Amino acid sequence: MKMVKSLLLGTAALFAGSFSAQAADLAAAEPVEYVKICDAYGAGYFFIPGSSDTCLRISGYVRAYFAYQGRNQNQSSTGFGNGATDIVNPVIVNAGGVLGAAGIVGNATNNAITYGNYGAVGNDIALQAAAGGNAAATARLNGLGANYVLFGNAETSDQYVSGIRALLRFDARTKTEWGLLRSFFEFAAASSNAARNGTGLQVRYGFVQFGPITAGVTDSFFNFETTNAFLSPYGDRNTRLPVLAYTASLGNGVSVTLSAEESGVTGGVGGSTSNLVNSGTWVRRSVQLPDGVANIRVAQSWGTAQISGAIAQYRFANTACTTVFAFGAxxxxxxxxWAVSGGVQINLSAIAKGDTFLVHGTYAEGALSYLGNVSSQSYFGNANGVGTVTARTGFAVVGEFNHFFTPAIRGAIIGGYTRLGRSPATNFGANTVNLREAWNIYGQLYWTPIRGFDVGVEVFYQDATFNAFGNGAILGNRVIGSVNDNGWGGYFRIQRSF
Structure with missing residues (x-):
């Protein structure tokens, strides 16, 4: 009996010791660390695990779109979403009455023009030239008459375009004694009916902010608030680019920014017609300095306003000087x-919560890349063989009214207009067709049944007018007439944002 009792007591003691050890182990276990909300910078931020001072926000969207475009628009499947000024430039056939295959003259800013880019007529000419030489092509051209204007045909690009777009953003912020330390980058990828495999992952934005300093790839500080249009508006520099900027906050929502930004000059160094019209023997020289940009911005409860300016250097060389040097050349x-811009966006909460009205205008001389979506015409100006290089002028204006019919249904009316002038005191070269003015109007309607989920439609109409410059002893380089092209289109979009 004593033996059984001792055995039971020993077993109890063993279990007690075991439980005590397990309790001690549990007490020593590492506590579980949960993600903590960071509300210092708005909704969606959280403290990075293991950090007590750095907040991160991950966001993005997935968008499916289905679009249709009308005739004569160069909205290719890989570049759909451009504005009216990206309509295919027309060309003059038999300019100045000079008949023959050589009478097809393309815009000097687009040396890649081929006969086949211009629909049935152009294809017919190209086929005849291949089968019967220039004589066959000349016979076809003669039937068109002198100064016949040939438009690009939408058959060179898809009129129905569908695809997806995915975007992912990372925004990390830390408060320091020097001010905010922020790093931001954004990835995007897309696929359409023209490229089933889509595009590779692209870095759209990537910059670091340390107090008043911004360094990296982002939007130009010349730009103002963007519209809601799916197509690119007028009056902004619509490409992201490397910048090095300093922003001084003056209080009460007022700030001043000075920025050094990548030059708006495009095309290879020494390449003919780079940022020139009818350049002849003139080519672009290398960029020496970045563009200088400055703005004054006000952001308060009533809305936002901004005045901005930009100055850019353009350098050209005359290749005739590398052969037989012409005396006095x-x-x-x-x-x-340079370019200047001004804009204002007013909050119209008295009409409905979220309503806004925006108007924005830009004027440029030479620096036409700051006019926005006029990429095919964003040259400096005109040049000729005797050493004259003069700047072309232009202006653009865009307006938008955005209205919430209900918290879940919103719409917008957006309109834009741009006009490019001729070079001061000089004509453009002969046998060219250059954009003179373009305008467009958009209408949108979106439904948001669930926060972050949008279903919407957008329709647009766009119109472009070109000046055609003649040739020969009688016509000289003067305008021989105006040419108009227009088209319409629409989008249906489904987008999930997070």
């Missing part, structure tokens, strides 16, 4: 282009 030309 100008071999180089250094010119300055």
């Amino acid at each position: 100008t071999c180089t030309a250094n010119r300055v282009g």
Whole structure:
């Protein structure tokens, strides 16, 4: 009996010791660390696990779109979403009455023009030239008459376009004694009916902010608030680019920014017609300086306003000076282009919560890349063989009214207009067709049944007018007439944002 009792007591003691050890182990276990909300920078931020001072927000969207475009628009499946000024430039056939295959003259800013880019007529000419030489092509051209204007045909690009777009953003912020330390980058990828495999992952934005300093790839500080249009508006520099900027906050929502930004000059160094019209023997020289940009911005409860300016250097060389030197010829030309802009966006909460009205205007001389979506016409100006290089002028304006019919249903009316002038005191070259003015109007209607989920439609109409410049002893380089092209289209979009 004593033996059984001792055995039971020993077993109890063993279990008690075991439970005590397990309790001690449980007490020593590492506590579980949960993600903590960070409300210092708005909704969606959280503290990075293991950090007590860095907040991160991950966001993005997935969008499916289905679009249709009308005739004569160069909205290719890989670049759908451009504005009216990306309509295919027309060309003059038999300019000035000079008949023959050589009478097809393309815009000097687009040396890649081929006969086949211009629909049935152009294809017919190209086929005849291939089968019967220039004589066959000339016979076809003769039937069109002198100064016949040939438009690009929408058959060179898809009129129905569908696809998806995915976007992912990372925004990390830390408060320091020097101010906010922020890093931001954004990835995007897309696929359409023209490229089933889609595009590779692209870095759209990537910059670091440290107090008043911004360094990296982002939107130009010249730009103002963007519209809700799916197509690119007028009056902004619509490409993201490397910047190095300093922003001084003056209080009460007022700030001033000075920024050094990548030059708006495009095309290879020494490439003919890079940022020139009818350049002849003139080519672009290398960029020496970045563009200088400055703005004054006010952001308060009533809305936002901004005035901005930009100055850019343009350098050209005359290739005629590398062969037989012409006495008195100008071999180089250094010119300055500039642009100014002003805009205001007013909150109209008295009409409905979230309503806004925006108007924005830009004027440029030489620096036409700051006019927005006029990429095919974003040259500096005109040049000729005797050393004259002059700047082309232009202006653009865009307006938008955005209205919430209900918290879940919103719509917008958006309109834009741009006009490009001729070079001061000089004509453009002969046998060219250059954009003179373009305008467009959009209508939108969106339904948001669930926060972050949008279903909407957008329709647009766009119109472009070109000046055609003649040739020959009688016509000279003067305008021989105006040419108009227009088209319409629409989008249906489904988008999930998070």
